[in-house]
Amino acid sequence: MYSAFNGLIVGIFYALMALGLSLILGLNGVINFAHGTFMALGGYLAFTIEPYVGFWGSLILAPFGAVVLGLLVERILIRPLYGRDPLFSLLLTFGLAMIMEDLIRTIWGSVGQPFALPNYLNTPLSASLFFLTGYRLVLIAITILVTGALFAVLRYTRIGIRIRAGNADLETISAMGVNIFFLRAANFGIGIFLAGLAGILAAGQLGLSPSIGSSLIMPSFVAIIVGGVGSLIGSVLGGLIIGIASGITAAFFPVAQEVVIYVIMAVVLVLRPRGLLGQEGLFE
Amino acid sequence: MSAVLEIDGVHTYYGKSHILHGVSLKVEEGELVALLGRNGAGKTTTMRSVMSLTPPKAGSVKLFGRDLTRASPHKIAVSGVGYVPEGRKIFGHMSVHENLQVPPEISGPWNIETVYELFPRLYERRASKGGRLSGGEQEMLAIARALLLNPKLLILDEPSQGLAPVIVQEVMRTIARMKKEGMSVLLVEQNAMLALQLADRAYVLADGEMVYSGDAATLKADKARMESLAGVSHAA
Numbered sequence: 001m002y003s004a005f006n007g008l009i010v011g012i013f014y015a016l017m018a019l020g021l022s023l024i025l026g027l028n029g030v031i032n033f034a035h036g037t038f039m040a041l042g043g044y045l046a047f048t049i050e051p052y053v054g055f056w057g058s059l060i061l062a063p064f065g066a067v068v069l070g071l072l073v074e075r076i077l078i079r080p081l082y083g084r085d086p087l088f089s090l091l092l093t094f095g096l097a098m099i100m101e102d103l104i105r106t107i108w109g110s111v112g113q114p115f116a117l118p119n120y121l122n123t124p125l126s127a128s129l130f131f132l133t134g135y136r137l138v139l140i141a142i143t144i145l146v147t148g149a150l151f152a153v154l155r156y157t158r159i160g161i162r163i164r165a166g167n168a169d170l171e172t173i174s175a176m177g178v179n180i181f182f183l184r185a186a187n188f189g190i191g192i193f194l195a196g197l198a199g200i201l202a203a204g205q206l207g208l209s210p211s212i213g214s215s216l217i218m219p220s221f222v223a224i225i226v227g228g229v230g231s232l233i234g235s236v237l238g239g240l241i242i243g244i245a246s247g248i249t250a251a252f253f254p255v256a257q258e259v260v261i262y263v264i265m266a267v268v269l270v271l272r273p274r275g276l277l278g279q280e281g282l283f284e
Numbered sequence: 285m286s287a288v289l290e291i292d293g294v295h296t297y298y299g300k301s302h303i304l305h306g307v308s309l310k311v312e313e314g315e316l317v318a319l320l321g322r323n324g325a326g327k328t329t330t331m332r333s334v335m336s337l338t339p340p341k342a343g344s345v346k347l348f349g350r351d352l353t354r355a356s357p358h359k360i361a362v363s364g365v366g367y368v369p370e371g372r373k374i375f376g377h378m379s380v381h382e383n384l385q386v387p388p389e390i391s392g393p394w395n396i397e398t399v400y401e402l403f404p405r406l407y408e409r410r411a412s413k414g415g416r417l418s419g420g421e422q423e424m425l426a427i428a429r430a431l432l433l434n435p436k437l438l439i440l441d442e443p444s445q446g447l448a449p450v451i452v453q454e455v456m457r458t459i460a461r462m463k464k465e466g467m468s469v470l471l472v473e474q475n476a477m478l479a480l481q482l483a484d485r486a487y488v489l490a491d492g493e494m495v496y497s498g499d500a501a502t503l504k505a506d507k508a509r510m511e512s513l514a515g516v517s518h519a520a
Contacts, residue, residue, distance in 0.1 A: 158385055165375045165386045172373040175335050176387040177361035177433050 002131050007247015008240065009136060009205060012143050015239030016198035017220035018227065019147065020191035022235040025224070026167040027187040029086055030078060033093040035195050035220070036213025037100035042066040042196025043203035043212060044108050047115055055118050059142075059200055066196030067189045074188040082184070097214065104210045112209040121204075139201050146197060147236060150190070154232070163187050167230070219246075222265045228278025237276060286349065288313050288364075288437045288468045289334065294343035296326075296333045303329045305492045306343065311437065316459075316469040318479035318500060321489035327472045328370050330489065331441050335367055336360055348436065362390065366430030370441040370472075372422045376415025380406055383414050383425055384432065392434025393465075399428035402458070420451035427458060438462055441472045456482060480504040 017035060024032045046062035053061060073096065081089045121135040154160035162183055166173045174180045202212060219242055227238025242261045250257040268275060289311040296304040304326050311317045321327050332338040334345055339354040346352065352360050361367060375383050384396050384406075400407035403424040409417060417425065423443055430438060440459065444452045460482055463469050473479035480486060480500045488496035488503075496503065503509060 161378070161382050161385045164378060165383075168375055168377060169373060171337055171357075172369060172375075173386055174357040175337060175361055175367045175369065176429060177358050177390075178386060178388065179356075179358045181356070 003247045003251035004244050005131055005136075005247070006250070007244035009139065009243070010247060011240040011243020012139060013198050013202050013205075013216055013239075014219050014223045014243050015147075015236040016143060016194050016201075017216055018223035018235035018239045019150070019232060020194035020198075021220055022224050022229075022232055023163075023194075024188055024191040026230065027163055027170070028074075028078070028184050029082070030089040030093065030188075031086060032191070033090060033217070034073070034097040034100060035093075035191070036215075036217035037097045037104070038066050038070055038192050038195040038213070039199035039202070039216065040104055040208075040210060040213035041069065041100065042199030043115070043208050044104055044113075044199075045196075046200040046203060047108070047113055047208055050116070055121070055204075059197075062200050063193045063196035066199070067193050070192030071185060071189050074185050078188070079181070079184075097217075101210055101214060108208075108210070110210060112207050115203040115208050117204050135204055139205065142197075142201065146194070150194075151232070159183070159186060219243075219261050222261050225265055225275055226268050228275025230279045231275070231277040234275055234277035286313055287311065287346070288348055289470065290344075290346040291330070291334065292344045292346070294330070294333050294340045294345065296329050296338055296340045298329070298338065303492050304333065304340070307333075307489070307492070307494055308343075309487055309494065309497075311468050311470050313436075313468055314463070314466060315484050316463045316471060316482055318476075318483035318486040319470060319472045319489065320476045320479060320486055321474075323474060325489040326492040327474075327489055328441055329492075331367070331370075331439055331470075331472055334360070334439065335365070361433060362388065364433070364436040366433050366435030366438045368423075368426045368430050368438070368440040368443060370445070372426040374414040374417070374422045374425055376413065378414055379411050380414060380417070380425055381410040384429060387429055387432045389432065390434045394431040394434050396432070399431055402431075403428055419446050420448070420454070423447060423451070423455055424458075427455070431462075435467065437468045437470065439470045439472070442474060443471070444473065444475050444478055452478065476510065477504070 017039060021032055021035050024030050042062050045065040046058035049061060050058040077092055078089055081092060117135055121138060122133055124130045125132050125134065154164060162173060162178050166180065166183055170180055206212065220239065223238035223242055224235050226242060227234030242264055245260050245264055246257050249260040287310050291307060291309040293306045293308055294304055295306060307330055309319065319327050319330065329338060333340045336354055336357050344351055344353045347360065347363055347365060352363060384399065389395065405421060406424055406428060409421060414422065414425065443455050447455065456478065459469060459471065471479050471483065480503060483500035485498065486500045486503050487494055
């Protein structure tokens with residue numbers, strides 16, 4: 001129970017990351033290897049502004065800081081690569097991830113930084129539920145709220161409907177009068193917002209280190225594959241499943257804690273190559 | 285009369301293959317123009333060149349007097365072009381109602397309510413997924429989606445493709461009504477007889493070159509020319 005819950009918390013970070021990666025992969029057609037460093041950036045921005053705006057202020061403001069940088073990157077570096085082989089943007093974001101990670105080291109130092117939480121969030125709720133801090137509840141609530149809001153936007157707003165239509169057929173929506181340059185930028189921004197938010201939430205739970213993003217990005221890709229490429233709900237589900245599996249394994253067989261993620265991916269790929277909720281025919 | 289669409293000497297390529305060899309075409313205001321030709325003659329490529337989905341390498345596309353060669357497709361669409369693509373390109377995983385929310389709203393007589401009035405069948409099926417509609421319903425949805433832009437020029441690429449004759453007649457009546465309401469129409473068809481029933485003027489493409497342009501009635505009456513140019517029999 002305790003270890004499953006620990007796994008769930010880590011799974012939440014995977015899920016938020018995988019959700020953003022999935023959005024960006026779908027509409028922008030970019031495998032964003034820099035997603036993890038945008039996450040780290042969110043955490044460090046929060047760390048920097050927290051003394052001035054408090055924990056809640058940083059939770060709201062820091063993701064937007066990451067989004068501003070994300071939009072600049074999309075406009076200047078990624079936009080020229082749309083319509084080309086996805087390998088180009090993959091190499092670009094891969095390089096960008098390394099540059100950004102080193103920039104973070106230069107600005108904030110290589111050693112990890114503690115991220116101070118308000119005391120009332122850090123105390124366990126009760127002795128028997130010693131692993132359940134107020135912060136963890138806040139983390140779960142925010143994730144449910146943000147994920148729910150995202151799905152509502154995709155379902156009921158025009159921009160969300162256009163993002164879904166564009167995932168299926170970008171060319172046709174542009175011929176219907178939809179500005180796909182704006183739509184792709186907005187979609188990239190939403191993805192980066194989720195990464196930035198995950199970064200702040202993770203900072204409060206795991207502490208900050210320059211490599212926090214790169215350690216979370218591979219499992220997030222695995223989450224997409226397990227959940228099914230093209231399915232956002234699948235990405236969330238995939239993230240939670242591998243998080244919990246890895247949490248449980250950590251308690252009983254700690255050395256296999258990381259490998260179990262890839263074992264699950266292998267099993268899913270063998271039994272159901274499209275992933276749990278993936279579209280039929282994409283890879284079969 | 286002024287030209288709503290003027291294509292001049294357009295050359296378009298798919299990768300290295302040269303598809304259109306200097307195609308020119310004009311649609312005057314209020315006119316219904318048919319673009320005919322065999323399968324693979326370059327009709328769809330001509331439409332894709334106008335919409336800038338496959339931008340031309342040479343030549344120009346003028347819409348409503350403005351040079352919009354190689355402009356972004358969305359700019360071309362919002363300038364006043366309703367495009368009904370070949371194969372309809374409905375968003376199959378989304379409901380009819382969601383499909384109609386994709387284009388931006390441009391003020392004019394057509395909005396979601398009035399296209400539902402035009403096609404009551406779409407209103408009945410508004411909650412159905414686009415992929416579950418029949419071919420005829422999909423065609424109506426594609427036309428409705430194009431009308432939401434309140435276009436001055438309606439471009440239809442093979443609207444009769446794969447539809448039962450009775451549905452084709454319904455689609456043709458809708459197109460005729462749009463013309464009556466003052467819209468200019470460019471109708472691309474493999475089924476020449478069908479298109480010539482409605483058209484004022486016609487063009488015929490063969491192997492990426494314009495081989496005929498003139499009065500629709502004259503072309504229709506000229507059996508030998510119909511056979512040799514469009515490769516269609518009067519039986520259709």
